[in-house]
Amino acid sequence: MHNPFRSPCLARQIVVLLCLASAGVLHAAPADPELIRLGAKIFRDTSLSASGKQACASCHDPAHAHAQANDAAVQSGGAALAVSGFRATPSLRYLNTALPFFFAKDGTPTGGLNRDGRAADLVAQAQRPFFAAHEMANADAAAVVDKLARADYTEQFRAIFGADIFADAELAFFAARYALAAYQGSAPEFRPFSSKFDLFLARKTALSAPELRGFALFNRADKGNCAACHPSTPRDGAPPLFTDYSYDNLGVPRNYAIPATAETSYFDLGLCGPDRTDLAARTDLCGAFKVPTLRNVASRRVFFHNGRFDSLSETIEFYVQRDTNPARWYPASTDGSVRKFDDLPPAYARNVNTSEAPYNRQQGGSPALSAAEIDDVIAFLSTLTDGYDPATGTADPARDVAPIAD
Amino acid sequence: MMQRTSLSLATLLFCGALAAPAHADDAALRAEVEALRAEVAALKAEVHGMHLQTASPATAANATATTSAPVAATNSAAPTSGARDVAASSSSNNASGGAAGSTSFWGYGELNYNHPTARAADAQADLRRAVLGFNHVFDDATRVYGELEWEHAIASADDKGESEIEQLYVEHALGANYGVRAGLMLVPLGLLNEHHEPVNYYGVERNYVETAIIPSTWREGGVALYGNTESGLSWNLGIGTGPNLGKWDATASEGRESPLGSIHQELQLAKARDPSIYAAANWQGVPGLLLGGGVFTGKIGQGQTAPPVEKSRLTLGEVHARWQPGPFDLSALYVRGEISHTQDANLTFLGQPTPVPKEFWGGYVQGAWRAVQWGESTLAPFLRYEAFNTASAYAAQPQGLGAMPLPTERVWTAGLNYFLNSNVVFKFDYQHFNNADEELGYGKRFNLGVGYQF
Numbered sequence: 001m002h003n004p005f006r007s008p009c010l011a012r013q014i015v016v017l018l019c020l021a022s023a024g025v026l027h028a029a030p031a032d033p034e035l036i037r038l039g040a041k042i043f044r045d046t047s048l049s050a051s052g053k054q055a056c057a058s059c060h061d062p063a064h065a066h067a068q069a070n071d072a073a074v075q076s077g078g079a080a081l082a083v084s085g086f087r088a089t090p091s092l093r094y095l096n097t098a099l100p101f102f103f104a105k106d107g108t109p110t111g112g113l114n115r116d117g118r119a120a121d122l123v124a125q126a127q128r129p130f131f132a133a134h135e136m137a138n139a140d141a142a143a144v145v146d147k148l149a150r151a152d153y154t155e156q157f158r159a160i161f162g163a164d165i166f167a168d169a170e171l172a173f174f175a176a177r178y179a180l181a182a183y184q185g186s187a188p189e190f191r192p193f194s195s196k197f198d199l200f201l202a203r204k205t206a207l208s209a210p211e212l213r214g215f216a217l218f219n220r221a222d223k224g225n226c227a228a229c230h231p232s233t234p235r236d237g238a239p240p241l242f243t244d245y246s247y248d249n250l251g252v253p254r255n256y257a258i259p260a261t262a263e264t265s266y267f268d269l270g271l272c273g274p275d276r277t278d279l280a281a282r283t284d285l286c287g288a289f290k291v292p293t294l295r296n297v298a299s300r301r302v303f304f305h306n307g308r309f310d311s312l313s314e315t316i317e318f319y320v321q322r323d324t325n326p327a328r329w330y331p332a333s334t335d336g337s338v339r340k341f342d343d344l345p346p347a348y349a350r351n352v353n354t355s356e357a358p359y360n361r362q363q364g365g366s367p368a369l370s371a372a373e374i375d376d377v378i379a380f381l382s383t384l385t386d387g388y389d390p391a392t393g394t395a396d397p398a399r400d401v402a403p404i405a406d
Numbered sequence: 407m408m409q410r411t412s413l414s415l416a417t418l419l420f421c422g423a424l425a426a427p428a429h430a431d432d433a434a435l436r437a438e439v440e441a442l443r444a445e446v447a448a449l450k451a452e453v454h455g456m457h458l459q460t461a462s463p464a465t466a467a468n469a470t471a472t473t474s475a476p477v478a479a480t481n482s483a484a485p486t487s488g489a490r491d492v493a494a495s496s497s498s499n500n501a502s503g504g505a506a507g508s509t510s511f512w513g514y515g516e517l518n519y520n521h522p523t524a525r526a527a528d529a530q531a532d533l534r535r536a537v538l539g540f541n542h543v544f545d546d547a548t549r550v551y552g553e554l555e556w557e558h559a560i561a562s563a564d565d566k567g568e569s570e571i572e573q574l575y576v577e578h579a580l581g582a583n584y585g586v587r588a589g590l591m592l593v594p595l596g597l598l599n600e601h602h603e604p605v606n607y608y609g610v611e612r613n614y615v616e617t618a619i620i621p622s623t624w625r626e627g628g629v630a631l632y633g634n635t636e637s638g639l640s641w642n643l644g645i646g647t648g649p650n651l652g653k654w655d656a657t658a659s660e661g662r663e664s665p666l667g668s669i670h671q672e673l674q675l676a677k678a679r680d681p682s683i684y685a686a687a688n689w690q691g692v693p694g695l696l697l698g699g700g701v702f703t704g705k706i707g708q709g710q711t712a713p714p715v716e717k718s719r720l721t722l723g724e725v726h727a728r729w730q731p732g733p734f735d736l737s738a739l740y741v742r743g744e745i746s747h748t749q750d751a752n753l754t755f756l757g758q759p760t761p762v763p764k765e766f767w768g769g770y771v772q773g774a775w776r777a778v779q780w781g782e783s784t785l786a787p788f789l790r791y792e793a794f795n796t797a798s799a800y801a802a803q804p805q806g807l808g809a810m811p812l813p814t815e816r817v818w819t820a821g822l823n824y825f826l827n828s829n830v831v832f833k834f835d836y837q838h839f840n841n842a843d844e845e846l847g848y849g850k851r852f853n854l855g856v857g858y859q860f
Contacts, residue, residue: 105564201754203714209804212756216807219757233656233755234712 031182034160039183041153042176048147049136050079056129056180059089062189063398065296065386066092073257073307077135084259085134086268086275087115088307091300093192093386093397094241094293095122096185109247109271115289115305116276117247122181123174130173141173148176192400193239195295196383196390201239205390207383214380217373224319224369224377225357229291242294242384247271249287250359251322251352253329254343255306267345268306286348287341298382299397306343312381316374320358320367504543513538514859516604518611522851525844533559534855537572547579570672572623584633590673593624594642594686595700597726597739604857608735608774608788608823610833611853614815615768615794619741620724621667627676638691642700647671648682651718651745652710654762656755662796662812663846665766666722666743669706680705682720699725706745713754717747718762733776735786740769749801752809761809764801768794774823782827788835790819815848816840830858 042048046055054077061069068075068089076084100120101112111117119125129135130144138144148157149166158165161175184190199205207215219227227233230242247270260266268274271285279285289305302308303315318329326338333339341349353359358368369377387399504510515536521529539553553573561567575589592600598607598616602623607613616622628646649669654661660668671677682704689697701723707715724741743766752761774788797812821835833855839848 201712201714203711203750212753212804212807216757219755221759223757227657227758231657233758237652237710237712239712 031186032160034156035179035182036186038153038156038160039179039181040187041151041156042148042180043183045151045153047151048130048138048144049077050138050143051077051081051136053081054136056126059135060092062401063396064091064301065299065397066190067296067299068301071301071310073255073302075134078133078137083134083137085132086258086260087305088302090115090292091296092184093190094295096191097241098245104246109285109288111245112290114275115292116270117290118276118278122184123177126177126180140169142169144176145169145172148172187402189401192386194386194388194400196385196388196395198239199388199390200383201234205388208379210376210379211383212380213373214376214378217369217377218380221357222368223358223373224316226294226377228356230294243291246291247285247288248291248353249289249344249351250304250319251287251341251349252304252306252308252318252343255308258306261343267343269344269348270305283348284351287344287351294381295384296386296397298378298385299395312378313374316369316377317367320361320369320374323354323359323361324363324365324367326363504541504549506543506545509540509542511538511540512860514603514605514857516855516857519854520611520851521853522844522849524842524850528844528849539573547585548576550574550576572625581633583635584631587630587632588628590625590627591630591644591646593620593626593684593702594644595624595684595702595722595724596620596622596741597728597737598622599624603859604833604855605825605829605831605859608772608786608833609790609819609821609835609853610855611837613770613772613790613819614792614817615739615741615770617667618664618794618796619666619743619766619768620722621664621670624666624670625672626682627673627678628681637689639687639689641685641687643683643685645681645683647673647676647678648680648702648704649706649720650677650708650710651706651715651720651751651762652677652708652713654713654715654751656752656758656760656762658760659846661760661762665745665763665796666720677708677710679709680707682706694730696726696728698727699723707747713751715747715751715762718751719746720744721746733779735774735776735788736772738769738771740767742767749803752801752803756803756807761797761800763797763799765799766794766796767798768792770794782825784825786823786825788819788821788823790817792817792819813841815843817848821853829860830856832856 043056043060046053046058048055057066059068059075060066063069073088074085075089076082095113098113099111101117102110104110109117113119113122113125114128119128130138131140138147145166148154149172151157154166157175157179160179161172165172165175196205196207196211200207215232217223218230219232221228229244229246229248231244232240232242234240249270254261256262260268269286270276270289271279272282272288273280273286297303298312300312302310303312309315309318322329326340330338330340330342341352344352361368382395385395386397388395389399513536516534517532518534519529519531535555535557537553537555539551541549541551543549551573552571552575555570555572556567557570558565558567561569571590573590573592575587575591577585577587579585594600596616598612599620599622601607602612611617612622626644626646626648628644630642630644630646632640632642634640648671649666650671651669653669655668658668682702684700684702686700687698701721703719703721705716705718706720707718709716720743722741722743724739726737726739728735728737730736745762745764748762748764755761770790770792772788772790774786776784776786778785793814793816795812795814797809798814799811800809802808816839818838819835821833824832826832834853836850836852838850842849
């Protein structure tokens with residue numbers, strides 16, 4: 001990648017353009033290896049947080065496919081690591097092909113980073129965690145840059161971006177995010193395509209009978225119908241990413257493990273707020289969250305935007321039993337009836353997807369997947385974990401992570 | 407035509423004999439006999455010349471096209487590029503169809519209305535296509551030929567219409583009866599693909615077999631040798647691009663509507679690692695009869711491994727016949743296609759609605775009757791029965807996970823073609839399906855259409 005910061009006199013003039021176009025640049029050209037190495041160091045640097053104990057990698061653990069390592073619904077941050085967050089930590093893998101948010105021709109919200117798509121690219125996405133009170137909690141860019149200037153890779157930072165880079169806090173902060181984006185967008189560990197399923201696609205290994213059965217159940221429109229939003233077929237020669245980048249409202253039950261839910265008026269409505277503000281008027285989108293990739297889903301510790309479930313089997317059971325056995329998932333109202341979709345204001349319950357399989361079933365009916373079939377689907381989903389070793393038959397996402405080179 | 411000429415010759419001889427005076431003097435009689443001999447010789451030469459013309463398909467179509475419009479409309483089986491070729495060559499005295507430096511233009515179009523009887527809300531009217539073509543003659547042996555098409559009235563980023571180049575090739579005659587073409591050409595299979603103008607087929611819509619199995623209008627880029635013999639045999643050998651199985655979409659219905667139609671490339675940045683070849687022949691040695699067939703084969707994975715299709719080969723073969731005794735127009739066609747090495751690809755599509763078929767086939771028989779003719783107009787009722795299956799077999803998959811072959815679709819089409827003249831046709835028909843599948847467009851319906859060519 002051309003590095004504009006090597007010419008300090010030009011840097012200021014083009015920084016705005018870079019802010020707008022960085023995603024395209026990252027997609028278009030391979031990044032400078034030095035820049036990637038710097039980004040890797042920033043990613044792991046706990047000194048950049050107010051607590052001095054939290055780095056990007058703290059919540060985006062490479063061993064868990066750059067998602068959280070614990071089973072807490074939400075992570076805590078801040079100066080004392082005591083401020084609870086609001087959403088479960090997403091994996092940062094396979095984001096390099098994500099497009100900025102847009103509405104498709106048919107009106108489907110599509111693309112963007114964060115669970116509500118409000119970050120247009122990796123550079124933009126990297127900004128919020130540095131400032132969020134429940135994450136790294138820096139007061140401003142100057143606070144981040146002050147820490148950067150004292151990091152053990154400062155000279156490397158100056159070598160890349162110019163000797164006087166730290167004289168301008170905003171520019172230096174952008175440079176740091178630029179390096180982070182180069183790392184996340186270019187390093188193979190964020191998109192290794194090293195799962196058993198990838199080897200299966202390349203005909204280098206075979207899937208077991210349960211895995212094949214699970215694959216078919218995953219795809220079948222009358223069973224899991226998972227592939228409707230998590231496409232599983234190669235396109236244009238590229239392996240599938242198991243997301244169509246769209247948004248859906250699943251009516252996930254409220255998770256009272258999130259402290260914010262103690263306030264009855266609190267609702268995380270995804271696309272229409274409160275974190276995202278530009279679509280507040282689109283009440284039809286309230287409750288919709290981004291469809292994530294299912295690669296490495298079996299290595300996740302919690303599921304859905306609010307971390308409501310901590311096991312994959314329970315998550316799939318929710319998918320297929322949400323409507324056939326709602327009492328298992330939702331609380332009872334005072335009149336004894338089940339209060340479905342309790343994590344949405346009643347007016348937005350109509351936004352929940354109730355038309356597509358497997359959600360199109362009636363209470364008391366049979367679920368789209370039996371217990372044995374769910375086991376098969378889990379067997380298949382487990383083939384999507386990166387770092388598969390055919391010799392041992394095990395997968396470990398950490399296998400793909402290169403050690404940081406100086 | 408030849409029969410009529412022979413009859414005239416016999417009548418002339420007979421009348422000539424009757425006309426000879428019983429008591430004429432020998433000299434006068436000899437002179438008269440000599441004159442008759444000369445006349446007979448001239449007539450023989452004319453008959454011979456007409457015989458040669460009949461044996462040459464292009465000139466036969468030419469002769470037919472300039473006589474009776476409905477006949478021309480139903481004589482589309484000539485294995486050249488259809489009525490436009492005929493029009494281009496009708497005024498020519500060279501192999502390239504016109505005077506050197508001349509450019510001719512032609513076109514056709516059709517507007518259709520479909521009305522599903524069970525789902526009237528889905529009734530649809532469409533400017534199906536408008537086509538402009540050109541033929542530019544460089545010299546006695548060389549021309550360039552092109553066809554530009556617009557479908558569905560409006561083609562833009564926000565509309566459903568398409569703008570496309572359907573044919574664009576350079577043709578060069580290497581001899582009196584053979585030549586070479588290079589460019590984007592129609593694949594010379596079946597009765598319809600090369601002759602897809604609305605005046606050249608019965609029914610508002612093109613038949614299903616030659617759209618679902620032979621994906622009319624099917625064209626590929628490449629080089630072809632073509633020619634014909636005095637015995638009425640025409641032939642065409644080509645090598646060029648083929649379909650791209652790498653773009654098979656197992657999640658969509660297009661592959662079930664038309665396996666090859668969903669993966670043809672139309673020379674649009676076509677993946678071209680694997681060349682395909684084809685061979686086709688038609689015989690028209692007997693007036694009114696056409697017998698033909700062809701084979702298209704080639705690897706269609708284009709080297710792609712995701713999905714794993716790099717070994718897959720398409721082989722498509724067809725035979726067809728057309729017989730036009732008197733006012734009747736009878737035709738039949740059978741086509742069968744196979745795609746090899748689909749097992750691995752389909753393993754990556756488990757549970758998806760549209761795996762890659764191993765076999766697909768179709769056939770039809772059709773009878774038409776030019777029942778009423780007045781002036782240039784002809785009314786021709788017709789009946790067509792089609793049977794086809796876009797996925798009659800799939801490669802084996804692990805037990806319990808394989809896809810079931812699709813049921814064979816059977817379609818009856820009955821209707822009328824009213825040829826106002828040889829270039830304008832109004833159509834009406836009714837179609838009955840045995841497996842009404844609205845998703846694939848199979849539902850009982852009646853259709854109205856108007857088409858033209860110039």
